[in-house]
Amino acid sequence: MTHACRLASALIVTLLLPLTLSAEETRPVIVCSTTQVADFARQVVGDRMEVKSVLAAGQDPHLYEKKPGDAQLVSGADLCLENGWHLEGNDWMRKLATQTGRPIVTCVEGCQPLQVPGVDEGMHDPHAWFSCTNAAIYVRNIRDAVVKLDPDHADEYRSRAALYLDQLRTLHSWIVREVNNIPVEQRVLVTSHDAFNYFCHAYGMKSATPVGWSTGKEIGAGISPQRRQETIDSIREHHVKAIFxxxxxxxxxxxxxxxxxxxxxxxxxxxxxxxxxxTAGETYIGMMRENVLTIVQSLK
Structure with missing residues (x-):
């Protein structure tokens, strides 16, 4: 390549670079409260939109306290997504969206709620995504929201959502088959708190936990002796092989x-x-797959 050609090529790259950066910067931004909601959003929007999550992997939404940078993050959003049903302790995500004037969608809307024993009547268990059927409702809610935000690419969002909904149906069927490998009398899932009621309800297991879903409140107050003993009695009564x-x-x-x-x-x-x-659990499908494999291998 001649010196003149090299100069011309460099000039073209220089001229195109700002255009590339500009296209990147103008992508709509979705800010999500939790990692699960963020993954659902990414499955629907692909690279058309930038998806950010307030919570990082391993953080508990019940205990999370707003940080100074959260308002700035949410203020730059074209759309905010929350789980809802008070999963976000003190409704911090909705408050952030309201304070910054950003639109917000509650992804759990449309799911059939479960109640948690011992929690105020009318307070829904917010962990609905642990049923693949409910996860599909989250995805449809997100699909409808982004189609409204960017109708020019509606067909693309609907196609991505349709593919992912097929994957969720496959995942659901696989979970049913795997759980069936556990003897019926041993299908008791004991975990730290009531996060798995929807999973147990959908896949034929019984949940037994020492605390309710509001981990911040319960852990702060300490587990009651009665609840602790009930959990231990349930473990012994059902000859549970392992807890998690x-x-x-x-x-x-x-x-x-x-x-x-x-x-x-x-x-x-x-x-x-x-x-x-x-990690193997960095996506919703990966998270569910790894959980099921861990549960089945320990209880069957």
Whole structure:
């Protein structure tokens, strides 16, 4: 290549670079409260929009407290997405969106709620995504929101959503088959808090936990002796082979209960947060897959 050609090529690259950067900067921005919601959003929008999550992997949305930079993050959003049903303790995501004047969509709307025993009547269990059927409702809500935000690419968003909904149906069927490998009398899932009620309801298991879903409130007050004993009695009554800790909850209490009940820790489950980047649980499907494999291998 001649010197003149090299100069011409360099000039073209220089001229195109600002255009590339400009296109990147003008992508609509979606800010999500949790890692699960952010993953659902990415499955629908692909590279058309930039998706950000307030929570990082391993953080508990019940205990999260707003940081100074959160308002700035949300203020730059074209759309905000929350789980809803008070998963975000004190409704911090909705408050951030309201304070900054940004539109917000509650992804859990349309799911059939479960109640948590011992929690005020009318307070829905917010962990609805642990049923693949409910996860599909989240995805449809997100699809409809982004189609409204960017109607020029509506067909693209609908196509991505349709493919992902097929994957969720496949995942659901696979989970049913895997759980069927556990003897019926041993299908008792004991974890740190009530994050898995929807999973158990959808896939034929019983949930037994030492605390309710509001981990901040319960852990701060301490587990009641009655609830602790009920959990231990349930473990012994059903001859549970293993109980589980969670990636986003302090494992100390569950380890103490395991020692007292004489059972092993079967492993660590993703609950209120997905896994870190480059781990098997960094996506919703990966998180569910790894949880199911851990549960089945420990209980069958």
């Amino acid at each position: 800790v969670e990636t986003s909850v302090n494992p100390t209490m569950v380890r103490e209960i395991a020692r007292e009940a004489g059972v092993k820790i079967g492993g660590e489950l993703y609950s209120d947060s997905m896994g870190a980047p480059d």
